[in-house]
Structures are given as C-alpha cells and as structure tokens.
Amino acid sequence: MATNAPLIEVRNLVKHFGSVIALSGVSLSVHRGEVMCLLGDNGAGKSTLIKTLAGVHKPTSGDFLVEGRPVSFQSPRDALDAGIATVYQDLAMIPLMSVTRNFFMGREPVKGAWPFRRVDFAYCDAVTREEMHKIGIDVRDPHQAVGTLSGGERQCVAIARAVYFGAKVLILDEPTSALGVAQTSMVLKYIHQVRQKGLGVIFITHNVRHAYAVGDRFTILNRGKTLGTYAKTEIAIDELQNLMAGGKELQAVSEELGGMV
Amino acid sequence: MVDITQPVNAAPVGRPAQDERLKETSLLTRLMRRPELGALAGLVLVTLFFLATADASMFTLAGLMNILAPASQLGILAIAAALLMIGGEFDLSIGSMIAFAGLVFGSFVVLTEWPLLLAIAATFVVAGLIGGLNGQIVIRTKLPSFIVTLAFLFILRGLALVGLKWATGGSTQLRGVGGEAGEGWVREIFSGNAFEGLFAWLAANDLIDKFPTGLPTVTGIPVSIVWFVLFALVATWVLLRTRAGNWIFAAGGDPNAARNSGVPVDRVKTALFMLTACSAALVAVLTVLDAGSTDARRGFQKEFEAIIAAVIGGSLLTGGYGSAIGAFFGAIIFGMVSIGLTYTRFDADWFQVFLGAMLLLAVLFNNFIRRKVTGER
Numbered sequence: 327m328a329t330n331a332p333l334i335e336v337r338n339l340v341k342h343f344g345s346v347i348a349l350s351g352v353s354l355s356v357h358r359g360e361v362m363c364l365l366g367d368n369g370a371g372k373s374t375l376i377k378t379l380a381g382v383h384k385p386t387s388g389d390f391l392v393e394g395r396p397v398s399f400q401s402p403r404d405a406l407d408a409g410i411a412t413v414y415q416d417l418a419m420i421p422l423m424s425v426t427r428n429f430f431m432g433r434e435p436v437k438g439a440w441p442f443r444r445v446d447f448a449y450c451d452a453v454t455r456e457e458m459h460k461i462g463i464d465v466r467d468p469h470q471a472v473g474t475l476s477g478g479e480r481q482c483v484a485i486a487r488a489v490y491f492g493a494k495v496l497i498l499d500e501p502t503s504a505l506g507v508a509q510t511s512m513v514l515k516y517i518h519q520v521r522q523k524g525l526g527v528i529f530i531t532h533n534v535r536h537a538y539a540v541g542d543r544f545t546i547l548n549r550g551k552t553l554g555t556y557a558k559t560e561i562a563i564d565e566l567q568n569l570m571a572g573g574k575e576l577q578a579v580s581e582e583l584g585g586m587v
Numbered sequence: 588m589v590d591i592t593q594p595v596n597a598a599p600v601g602r603p604a605q606d607e608r609l610k611e612t613s614l615l616t617r618l619m620r621r622p623e624l625g626a627l628a629g630l631v632l633v634t635l636f637f638l639a640t641a642d643a644s645m646f647t648l649a650g651l652m653n654i655l656a657p658a659s660q661l662g663i664l665a666i667a668a669a670l671l672m673i674g675g676e677f678d679l680s681i682g683s684m685i686a687f688a689g690l691v692f693g694s695f696v697v698l699t700e701w702p703l704l705l706a707i708a709a710t711f712v713v714a715g716l717i718g719g720l721n722g723q724i725v726i727r728t729k730l731p732s733f734i735v736t737l738a739f740l741f742i743l744r745g746l747a748l749v750g751l752k753w754a755t756g757g758s759t760q761l762r763g764v765g766g767e768a769g770e771g772w773v774r775e776i777f778s779g780n781a782f783e784g785l786f787a788w789l790a791a792n793d794l795i796d797k798f799p800t801g802l803p804t805v806t807g808i809p810v811s812i813v814w815f816v817l818f819a820l821v822a823t824w825v826l827l828r829t830r831a832g833n834w835i836f837a838a839g840g841d842p843n844a845a846r847n848s849g850v851p852v853d854r855v856k857t858a859l860f861m862l863t864a865c866s867a868a869l870v871a872v873l874t875v876l877d878a879g880s881t882d883a884r885r886g887f888q889k890e891f892e893a894i895i896a897a898v899i900g901g902s903l904l905t906g907g908y909g910s911a912i913g914a915f916f917g918a919i920i921f922g923m924v925s926i927g928l929t930y931t932r933f934d935a936d937w938f939q940v941f942l943g944a945m946l947l948l949a950v951l952f953n954n955f956i957r958r959k960v961t962g963e964r
Contacts, residue, residue: 403849414847420840422907422960423833431837432849434830444828469620471960 331394332357333495333526334379334410339388341374348374350550351388356495356526361517363537364530365570366547372530375547376497379528380412381405409494413501418484421473425465426454428472429487457486461516478509482516495526502536514540534567546570620960622901623913625952629899629945630916633923641930648795648805650930652812658922659815660870662915664889665896666815666822667866669914671859672897673826675839675906676725676732678718678860680739681893684867685874685886686747688714692872693761693881694754696768703773710868717743718864722857740890748883765879778876780807811873815915818866822911835859839906895942896921899949903957920945 332355341349349371356362366372377383378390381399390397392408399405405412419428426447434445451468458465463479472480481501488496498517502510517527517540531537537544544561546553546569553569618624637645644650664681671678691713695706721739725732751759768774780786783806789795790803797803826832837845838852845852867886875881898904899920900913924942928935 402847406849412847418844418847420837420844420907422840422903422957423836427833427836431833431845434833436830443830444824445830445833447828471620473960 330357332391333393334528335389335391335394336379336385337389337391339375339378339390340386341378341383342386348550349378349385352547352550352552354545354552354555356528358494358526359521359524360542361521361527361529361540363541363544364528364547365532365534365537365544365566367532367570369549370547371550372547373499376412376499376528376530379405379410379497381410409492410497411488411491411493411495412497413481413484413488413499415500415503419472419480422471424469425458425472425475425483426450426468429454429457429483429490433491453490457490458483461486461519476509477505478512481505481513485513485516485520489520489523489525493525495528496520497528497530499530500532501529502531502533510536532570534563534570538563538566620956622908622910622953622956623916624901625949625956626900626910626913626916626920629949630920630923633920633927637923637927637930640933641927645927645930652805652809654922654926655812655815655919656809656922657926658919659809659811660874661889661892661896661921662815662918663811663818663866663870664863664893665900665914665918666818666911667859667863668890668893669897669900669902669909669911670822670826670835671863672894672902672904673839673906673909674835674856674859675842676722676856676859677736677894678721678863679733679736679890679894680717680721680743681863681867682886682889682891683740683743683747684714684717684864685871685889686881686883687717687743687750688864688868688871689875689881689885690747690750690754690761690883692868692875693764694750696764697761698754700767703768703771706768707773707777707872710872711865714864714868715861718861719857721864722860725860726853726856744883747885751881751883759884760880760882762880764875764881768876774876775810777810777872779810781810781813783807811870811877814869814873815918819912819915826911831855831858836907839908841907892921895946898953899945901949901953901956903953904950908957908960 335355337353339349339352340347352371352375354362354364364372364375374383378385381402381404384398384400392410397404397408399408402412420431423431430445430450430453435449436443437446438444454468455465458468461482463475463482472483475483485496485498485501501513501517505513514536517529521527521540521542529537529541538558541558543555543557544566545555546566548570556566645654668678668681688710692706692710695701695709696703699706701709717739721732721736724730725735728735748759751761755761786795786803786805786807790797790801795803795805826835834845834850834852834855837848837850838855842852867889870889871881871885874885896917897909897914899917900910900915902909902913921942924945925935925938928938
C-alpha cells in the first residue's frame with residue numbers, strides 16, 4: 327500500500343437524481359494532515375457531494391478511492407468503518423441528553439454478561455471528561471445536558487467524538503455557519519489541532535474567511551462541477567471569493583457597499 | 588482573523604479555570620434534573636392531603652392494598668407508555684388492547700382448552716405482533732403515531748366486541764376462564780396474593796392486624812403489585828444503565844442525530860410498541876384471571892390514564908426525556924386519589940377534576956424543567 331496515497335480521492339464523480347444532475351464531474355482529494363476546504367455557493371452540490379462521500383448516496387459514475395483502493399459504500403455505517411466520519415451542522419447532538427450519553431451514543435462500551443450487560447458509565451464519564459479537557463471545554467459535570475453547551479462547544483464535542491472513535495477523515499458540514507466570532511475561532515482552532523494529529527479534514531463552508539484561516543487547499547464547486555483546486559500559496563482571499571461567487575458581480579456589489587461581502 | 592496556531596485554550600494546565608459566568612450547580616438544580624422529582628413531590632402532597640382529610644383506615648395495611656391494586660394495573664401500562672413516550676411515540680391502543688388480549692387469552696383457555704402457560708405465551712405473541720404492526724406502520728408511513736394508534740384504538744375495541752360475540756354466541760362477556768385455567772404455579776404467578784406465608788407469620792407474631800380467628804386481615808400482596816414493582820425496577824435499570832436505554836432517549840430526542848450516530852432507531856421504536864402492547868396483555872391476563880371472565884369494556888380509557896400517569900411522572904410529550912420510576916409514582920398518585928376520595932367526605936367524582944388539574948400542572952412543570960435542563964432561554 328502506498329502510504330502517500332490520498333486518504334480520499336474522487337475523480338469525475340457524477341450523481342443524477344432522476345433527471346436532475348446534482349454532480350457532473352467532481353474531482354478532489356484530501357491527504358493526511360491536511361485541511362481541504364470545499365467552497366461553493368448554495369446549490370453548488372456541496373450537500374450531495376458530502377452525502378456521497380459519507381455513504382448516504384451511491385455515485386452514478388466516477389472513481390471513489392479510499393487510501394488508493396476503490397470503494398463502494400452501501401450505507402453510512404460502511405463509510406464510518408472505513409474511517410470517514412461526517413459531522414453534520416445541526417444533526418450531531420441531542421440537547422436533552424447528557425454530554426456523556428451523547429459522546430458514546432450508538433457506540434456504548436458495555437460490561438457484564440447478558441442479561442446483566444450494562445453500559446460502563448464510570449468509564450464513559452472518565453473518557454468524556456478527559457476528551458473535553460483536551461479540547462479545553464470545562465465540563466464540570468459530564469451529566470449536564472448538551473443543551474447547556476454553546477453552539478461552538480457542541481461542534482467541538484461532535485468533532486472530538488469522531489476523532490476519539492478513530493476517524494481518519496473528518497467531513498465537517500458548515501461547522502461555523504451558525505456561530506459567533508469567539509465560538510468560530512474555538513472551532514477553527516480545534517480543526518487545526520485535528521490536522522496536527524494527522525487526520526484529513528474536508529471543511530465545507532461558504533465563508534471564505536473561515537476557510538482561509540485554516541485551509542491548506544481549496545476546491546471550488548460550482549453548479550455540480552469543480553472549478554479547480556488551489557493551494558493556499560497560489561491564491562489570495564479576494565480571488566477565492568470571486569471564484570466562489572462565480573464571477574465579478576459580487577465584487578461590484580462589494581465596491582458599491584464600500585467593503586467586503 | 589483568527590490566530591489558529593495558539594492552543595485552543597490557554598488555561599487547561601492542571602485544574603481548568605472556572606467560567607465566572609456559570610454559577611455552581613446547587614443540590615436543588617441537580618435534583619431538578621431528575622425527571623421524576625415532580626411526581627415524587629406530587630405524591631408527598633397528595634399523601635399529606637389524605638392524611639389530613641381521610642378516614643384513618645385509608646392508611647392501614649388493608650387500605651394501602653386497596654390503593655395499590657388498581658394503581659399497579661395502571662402502573663404496568665404507564666411504565667411501558669413512559670418508555671414509548673421517551674422514545675418519541677404514543678400508543679393510544681393499549682386500553683383496547685387489554686380487551687382484545689383478554690378475548691385472545693380467554694379464547695385460548697376456554698375454547699381451545701390450552702394449558703395456562705401456553706395460552707399466556709400465545710396471548711403475548713399475538714399482542715407483540717399487533718404492537719409490532721403499529722410500530723411498522725408508524726415507521727414506514729412516517730405518520731404521527733397518535734393517528735395510527737387512534738385507528739387501532741377503535742379497530743381493537745371493535746374486534747374485541749365482535750370476537751366475544753362470536754366466541755360466546757352473542758354475549759359480550761366470556762365466562763369460565765377462572766375454572767378452565769386450573770391451579771398450579773403458573774396460576775399463582777399471575778393471580779391471587781404473593782408472600783402469604785410471610786403475612787401469616789407476621790399476623791401470628793402480632794406484627795400486623797388480624798381477625799379474632801388469628802388469620803391476618805391482609806393475607807398477602809396482590810401479584811399485580813409485585814409485577815408493578817418489578818417492572819418499574821427493571822424498566823428504570825434498562826433506561827438508565829443499558830445500551831437500549833441510551834438508544835430510547837436518543838430515538839426520542841432526535842431520531843436523525845441518533846441515526847447519524849449509528850443508533851437503530853426503527854428497531855428501538857418497534858420494540859417499544861411491542862412492549863406497550865405486551866404490557867396491556869399482561870394487565871389483561873392479570874385481570875381476567877382475577878375476575879374469572881373477560882368482557883369487551885375491559886381497559887376502557889386506560890390509554891389516557893396511562894399517558895397521564897407517564898406525564899405526571901415527568902415524561903415530555905415531545906419525547907427524549909422522562910422516567911420509568913416517575914410513571915411508577917404517577918400511577919400511585921392516580922390510585923391514591925381515585926380510591927382515597929371514598930375515604931373522605933368529598934364526592935368521589937371530584938376525581939376527574941383533580942386529574943385534569945394534576946395533568947395541567949405536570950405539563951407546565953415539565954416544560955419548565957426542560958428549559959432548565961437544556962439551558963434554553
């Protein structure tokens with residue numbers, strides 16, 4: 327196995343829903359220790375692409391390689407088993423449940439023999455407290471409901487959970503779009519930490535500033551196609567913004583308003 | 588722009604710094620996080636009320652058994668209803684299921700003359716299948732379970748009537764179940780009193796009231812109460828300590844998030860519908876063996892009483908939050924008020940007024956607690 331093969335590589339990925347062409351030839355790759363930002367406006371096909379990578383949809387045609395080997399996922403579970411974890415914006419945590427219960431949801435460690443098999447909550451609490459401590463969220467009581475955490479903290483808990491359970495690639499679906507400035511910086515810092523651990527990150531956003539803050543490379547998606555992939559050294563933030571908007575219109579509006587949109 | 592090269596938090600070397608905007612969680616706040624607190628407080632209030640107003644005989648051993656016997660039958664339903672509500676669904680068909688399961692059980696005993704154990708097992712299988720059908724319809728059609736099980740409320744009640752007439756040749760009551768059921772250990776598990784030896788011994792040693800003949804005034808604990816207590820303990824343990832319990836909370840809290848995390852939401856919900864149906868079958872078997880007959884009105888409106896008891900017990904109507912032990916207390920409140928009023932000089936029909944008021948209070952209280960728990964503002 328070639329160790330420098332990309333963690334995920336897709337070539338000319340096409341996805342049709344009946345007569346609708348959602349993706350018409352998307353190519354991208356993400357390597358270890360890299361944050362690959364996927365930029366695109368609404369309707370560019372970001373959601374379809376994520377769901378295809380996460381095993382929710384099956385591609386109509388095109389190559390999908392994980393660590394150099396072609397794969398065909400039947401379900402999100404398959405993608406998870408291959409080390410691809412997706413953190414959805416609002417659909418990751420259950421507010422009424424405790425931090426511990428959320429952290430281990432669906433993958434609870436058990437002890438004891440049936441019918442006395444039970445979740446090892448002492449272990450769960452200890453792990454949760456430690457993992458939260460690592461990312462700098464002070465959970466005084468791991469039994470407190472996730473609803474009491476801020477939006478940024480919730481995103482970080484969701485990411486920490488994916489990392490803890492052995493993800494090699496994280497797909498983050500607009501993790502910062504609903505957050506304030508301080509919380510956004512908290513999430514971006516954590517993404518940076520995850521990269522340093524050697525994970526690959528696909529960071530989906532339509533906020534170029536957030537992307538430019540952590541991204542190593544940028545792939546721009548427009549109308550179901552990739553417009554191109556650029557390394558951070560190759561492209562300036564303004565150019566990126568224009569490419570994403572698909573033309574000069576936004577630039578004109580921006581100048582009219584006397585600032586950056 | 589954000590400086591991402593800094594560690595996420597500068598503080599967490601050694602003891603993490605406290606956020607000065609957060610107050611220490613007091614014992615009260617931590618207690619309030621327990622969903623059954625409201626029901627427990629309600630039980631204390633109701634007990635104090637009857638201690639002040641009711642005849643002293645209400646709180647004798649015999650009086651308590653009078654309260655707990657109906658409470659236990661409702662409680663078995665309420666605990667199952669609470670688990671289903673925490674899982675995010677309703678079952679309005681459990682009252683009718685009691686009548687239908689009673690018919691099925693009675694038919695197996697009287698018409699086909701099966702041994703009692705086989706008849707009981709078969710009744711549970713039939714009930715479980717119908718519960719599973721309820722669940723599958725709800726899951727596949729994505730219709731609200733309220734509507735689907737409302738349909739089954741009428742279907743099962745109607746089937747119980749038609750079936751009883753067919754089985755008896757025109758009557759809506761099937762008699763002779765008690766006689767055909769025979770005696771033996773299976774019968775003892777599902778009818779009569781438990782711990783009779785203990786009570787006889789207690790009476791012999793003057794520890795409990797007895798008749799002049801030396802027999803105790805209360806000969807034992809009705810088995811339905813034993814089932815009720817055991818079910819409450821097992822359900823609480825499952826809910827709070829097992830994987831299945833975590834999945835029930837998750838399925839009711841947010842089915843999409845649960846699915847994304849690998850929780851088999853559909854399987855959990857189907858199992859819960861089967862559980863509520865089987866709890867109704869258990870109540871049917873207990874009451875039919877006790878009365879020796881079954882009739883089509885059995886379990887009338889029990890679905891509402893069970894849901895009310897579950898809500899008083901702290902379960903949210905929207906799912907994802909609640910408690911089995913709370914439903915246990917809720918059912919006892921129910922039994923205490925319905926029976927207790929006959930020990931007072933109040934008109935026993937105040938019961939319904941009280942019930943409605945209690946429900947309203949409980950819902951308001953639960954909403955308040957939910958906002959506390961989630962920190963919603």
